[in-house]
Amino acid sequence: MEPMQLDPTLIKDGDFVVIRMPSTNSKIVCIKSGATVSLGKFGSFKADALIGNTFGHTFEIEKGGAIKPHKQAGFDNADITEANNKEIFDDPKAQKLSFEEIESLKAKSLAGDVSAQEIIASLTENNESFARKTEFSKSKYIKRKQKKFMKSFLPMETTVHNACDFFFEANSQKIRGIRTDTLSQLLSLANVYSDARILAVDDGQGLVISALLSRLGDGGQVFAIHDGDVHNYDVMRYMNFSAECKERLKALSWSKLYHEMEPFTEELAKNATEDDINGRERRMRGHTKLSDNLRNLREGEFDALVISTNYNPLSVIKKLVPYLGGSRMLVVYDQSKEALLESFAWLRESCEFLNVQLTESWLREYQVLPKRTHPMMGMSGGGGFLLSAIHLAPTED
Amino acid sequence: MFHKYKSVIEEGDTIIVYVSPEAMRPVHVKSGEIFNNRFGSFRHSDMIGLRYGSKLRSNNDKGFVYLLHPTPALWTQVVPHRTQILYLPDISFISLYLDLRPGKVMIECGTGSGSFSHSIARTIAPTGHLYTFEYHELRAATAKKEFEEHNLSSIITIEHRDVLANGFGKTDIADAVFLDLPAPWEAIASAKDALRKDTIGRICCFSPCIEQVQATALALDEHGFSEIRMFECLAKDNEVRTVPFPDIEEAINGQKINFKLSKCDRKKRKLESEPASGGHDDEGKDAEILISKPIDTARGHTSYLTFAILAPEVEEE
CATH class of the missing domain: 3.40.50.150 (Vaccinia Virus protein VP39)
Structure with missing residues (x-):
C-alpha cells in the first residue's frame, strides 16, 4: 500500500518566502496578490507571477516584472592547475567602457531592455586583460559579474531550517543566536514528536516555539510561558502555519503562574449597549482561556521542558521542573556557556536528574566544485550551547 | 514506544536500563526474566507497573538502576x-x-x-x-x-x-x-x-x-x-567542575593547597581539620570557581x- 503524501507546497497568496538574490543575500518577503516585489538592483517582479508555483526553481525576471524558471548552469570544469596570476596586472585602464557607459547599461538592464548576459558580454569584450586570463579566472570573473548583474532569484520555503538560517544571518540577536545545527539538536534532545506535550520558554521571538510546532501533529501541544501580558513570537508569522497548527500553541504569562481563578461573575447592566455586551463576552472568553490554560499547566506530566531565556535559566528550571514528567528531557539553550554553568552544577547535584550534558555545536560549510573543494573562507564563530538532562520520576524512598 | 511516550512500564516494552552514562543497556521486558549486572539482579516482573524514570533496587539491595523510556537519542x-x-x-x-x-x-x-x-x-x-x-x-x-x-x-x-x-x-x-x-x-x-x-x-x-x-x-x-x-x-562535550581558586597570598604565607581534591573531599577535609569553626569561610583560602572545559578527546x-x-x-x- 502506498502511503499518504502531504500536499505539494505551493506559494500561496499572503505567504512569506525567503528570496535569495544573485549576491547570495536573502530577504524575507510577503507574496501578496497585486503587489510588486522589489529586489533593488536585481529588479522587481509581480507577486502574482509567483503565486501557485512550487519551490525549487530559480526564476529570471523579465521585462515588465514577468518571471520564468531559469535553468541554472551546472558545474564548470575550469582547471585550477592552470590558474595563476602571472599575466594579470591591476590596471584600471583595462576596461575600455567608461563609468557612464556602464551605468547606462545597468539602467537599461534594470528596465529590462538589456539582459545580464549582454552586459557581462560587453564588459568582457571591452576588458583588455580578459583574453589574457586563464579559463579558470575567466570563469571566476564571469561568476563575480553574474552576482552583480543577474536579475534572478530563488524563492525558498520558510521551513524551520531556512527561517533559522535567514534570521541567524540577518539578525542573530533576534533569535538569541541559535544556529540551525544547534536548533536541530535541541529538537532531537527534547524528543519532539507528533503527539508530544511540550512546556517551553522562548525569549528569542518564537523561533524555538516555531520549530517545536513544526514537528507536532494533531495530538501535540506547545505550552509556552512568556513575560509581559502577551507573547512576542514574531518569527511565527513568517512560518505560514495553518490555523490548526497555531491552535496547538497555548501561552501563559509568567505573571499568571500562581494565579488562582475566581468564578466569572460579571453581570450586564439593564441598559447595556452592544459594546458592553461584546466587552463582557470578550472578558468571559479570556477568563475561560486562562482557566483552561492554568488547569492544563497544573496537570503537569509534560513530555519535555525546553528553555531559551534571558532570565537566569536556573530560576526558570526550578519553577518549571515540577510540571515535567518522569524519564522526560530537559533542554536549555543559551548563546553563552557561562549562563548555563550554575544550572549544570545544580542539575548534577540534584537526585531528580541523570545524564547532565553541556555541548557546543560546530558547523562548517564547504565549497564543492570540481577540483576546487575546500572549507568556506568564512564561518560562524559560534552557534550556541545546549544543556540537557533526563528528568526522573519522583521516588518513594 | 519510540514515537509515543508511555508513563508506565508494561510487558513487552523495550526500556533503557541506566547505571551510568557509560553503562546503559536496552532490555526487552518479559516477566520471568532477570537482568543482571555487577550490582545484583533485577526481576523484569518488578519493573512492570513502575513509572518510567523510576529507580529500582537490586534483589540484594547492593545497588540500583534507573528504568528509562526509550528515545531515538x-x-x-x-x-x-x-x-x-x-x-x-x-x-x-x-x-x-x-x-x-x-x-x-x-x-x-x-x-x-x-x-x-x-x-x-x-x-x-x-x-x-x-x-x-x-x-x-x-x-x-x-x-x-x-x-x-x-x-x-x-x-x-x-x-x-x-x-x-x-x-x-x-x-x-x-x-x-x-x-x-x-x-x-x-x-x-x-x-x-x-x-x-x-x-x-x-x-x-x-x-x-x-x-x-x-x-x-x-x-x-x-x-x-x-x-x-x-x-x-x-558537538563538543564540556565538563563542568568547581575548583579551588585561591589568592596567591596563600602560597606567599607558606600554605599549600591541594588543587586535585574534589569539591566533596575539600569539604570533608575542612570539617575534619577545623570541626569547631564548622562552615566558617576563610576567604582567599577557600575561594572556588565554577569552570568548564571541552573534554580531552572528542570526535x-x-x-x-x-x-x-x-x-x-x-x-x-
Missing part, C-alpha cells in the same frame, strides 16, 4: 553496533535540513544498525512513512526484528535489496532521500526516480571521504539537482553531509 547510545552508526548531531542536522516532520515520506539507504531509522520514524510518525533498504541480508533481518519489537512496523518498511543493482523500485513517492552508501553517486539516478515530481525534493548523501563527496556532487549536478551544499557538523570527524534539492518538473511552453 538514547537508542543511538545503546544500539548494538552492526555497522558504523550516525550520531545525534548529524541525525539532527540532516532531519532539519530535509524538513522532516509528521507526514513526510522518506527513503533511507542503507539501514545499517537502524540508529537513524528510529529517529526518522519518530519525527515523521504517525502519518509519514520510511522505506529503508539494506543489502546485507542478516543486518536487514535484525533491523526488521528490532522495528517490530519497537512497534515501528506501521511506519517503517524495511527491504533487503541491493539498490545499486536494482534501484529502489519506487517512483514519485518520497519527499526526501538519504544515502549512506560507499558509492552514493551510483544511486543518484534511482533517488531522482523515487523523489516526488510535484513538489520540491531533498536529498542528503553521507560520506566520510572528500573523494566520495566530489563524485557525488558531480552526479547530483549531472542529474539536474541544484543547490548542492556540503557541511560538516559536530573530530564523522562524515561530510552533501545536500541538494530537486526542483519539480515544469511543463515546457
Whole structure:
C-alpha cells in the first residue's frame, strides 16, 4: 500500500518566502496578490507571477516584472592547475567602457531592455586583460559579474531550517543566536514528536516555539510561558502555519503562574449597549482561556521542558521542573556557556536528574566544485550551547 | 514506544536500563526474566507497573538502576553496533535540513544498525512513512526484528535489496532521500526516480571521504539537482567542575593547597581539620570557581553531509 503524501507546497497568496538574490543575500518577503516585489538592483517582479508555483526553481525576471524558471548552469570544469596570476596586472585602464557607459547599461538592464548576459558580454569584450586570463579566472570573473548583474532569484520555503538560517544571518540577536545545527539538536534532545506535550520558554521571538510546532501533529501541544501580558513570537508569522497548527500553541504569562481563578461573575447592566455586551463576552472568553490554560499547566506530566531565556535559566528550571514528567528531557539553550554553568552544577547535584550534558555545536560549510573543494573562507564563530538532562520520576524512598 | 511516550512500564516494552552514562543497556521486558549486572539482579516482573524514570533496587539491595523510556537519542547510545552508526548531531542536522516532520515520506539507504531509522520514524510518525533498504541480508533481518519489537512496523518498511543493482523500485513517492552508501553517486539516478515530481525534493548523501563527496556532487549536478551544499557538523562535550581558586597570598604565607581534591573531599577535609569553626569561610583560602572545559578527546570527524534539492518538473511552453 502506498502511503499518504502531504500536499505539494505551493506559494500561496499572503505567504512569506525567503528570496535569495544573485549576491547570495536573502530577504524575507510577503507574496501578496497585486503587489510588486522589489529586489533593488536585481529588479522587481509581480507577486502574482509567483503565486501557485512550487519551490525549487530559480526564476529570471523579465521585462515588465514577468518571471520564468531559469535553468541554472551546472558545474564548470575550469582547471585550477592552470590558474595563476602571472599575466594579470591591476590596471584600471583595462576596461575600455567608461563609468557612464556602464551605468547606462545597468539602467537599461534594470528596465529590462538589456539582459545580464549582454552586459557581462560587453564588459568582457571591452576588458583588455580578459583574453589574457586563464579559463579558470575567466570563469571566476564571469561568476563575480553574474552576482552583480543577474536579475534572478530563488524563492525558498520558510521551513524551520531556512527561517533559522535567514534570521541567524540577518539578525542573530533576534533569535538569541541559535544556529540551525544547534536548533536541530535541541529538537532531537527534547524528543519532539507528533503527539508530544511540550512546556517551553522562548525569549528569542518564537523561533524555538516555531520549530517545536513544526514537528507536532494533531495530538501535540506547545505550552509556552512568556513575560509581559502577551507573547512576542514574531518569527511565527513568517512560518505560514495553518490555523490548526497555531491552535496547538497555548501561552501563559509568567505573571499568571500562581494565579488562582475566581468564578466569572460579571453581570450586564439593564441598559447595556452592544459594546458592553461584546466587552463582557470578550472578558468571559479570556477568563475561560486562562482557566483552561492554568488547569492544563497544573496537570503537569509534560513530555519535555525546553528553555531559551534571558532570565537566569536556573530560576526558570526550578519553577518549571515540577510540571515535567518522569524519564522526560530537559533542554536549555543559551548563546553563552557561562549562563548555563550554575544550572549544570545544580542539575548534577540534584537526585531528580541523570545524564547532565553541556555541548557546543560546530558547523562548517564547504565549497564543492570540481577540483576546487575546500572549507568556506568564512564561518560562524559560534552557534550556541545546549544543556540537557533526563528528568526522573519522583521516588518513594 | 519510540514515537509515543508511555508513563508506565508494561510487558513487552523495550526500556533503557541506566547505571551510568557509560553503562546503559536496552532490555526487552518479559516477566520471568532477570537482568543482571555487577550490582545484583533485577526481576523484569518488578519493573512492570513502575513509572518510567523510576529507580529500582537490586534483589540484594547492593545497588540500583534507573528504568528509562526509550528515545531515538538514547537508542543511538545503546544500539548494538552492526555497522558504523550516525550520531545525534548529524541525525539532527540532516532531519532539519530535509524538513522532516509528521507526514513526510522518506527513503533511507542503507539501514545499517537502524540508529537513524528510529529517529526518522519518530519525527515523521504517525502519518509519514520510511522505506529503508539494506543489502546485507542478516543486518536487514535484525533491523526488521528490532522495528517490530519497537512497534515501528506501521511506519517503517524495511527491504533487503541491493539498490545499486536494482534501484529502489519506487517512483514519485518520497519527499526526501538519504544515502549512506560507499558509492552514493551510483544511486543518484534511482533517488531522482523515487523523489516526488510535484513538489520540491531533498536529498542528503553521507560520506566520510572528500573523494566520495566530489563524485557525488558531480552526479547530483549531472542529474539536474541544484543547490548542492556540503557541511560538516559536530558537538563538543564540556565538563563542568568547581575548583579551588585561591589568592596567591596563600602560597606567599607558606600554605599549600591541594588543587586535585574534589569539591566533596575539600569539604570533608575542612570539617575534619577545623570541626569547631564548622562552615566558617576563610576567604582567599577557600575561594572556588565554577569552570568548564571541552573534554580531552572528542570526535573530530564523522562524515561530510552533501545536500541538494530537486526542483519539480515544469511543463515546457
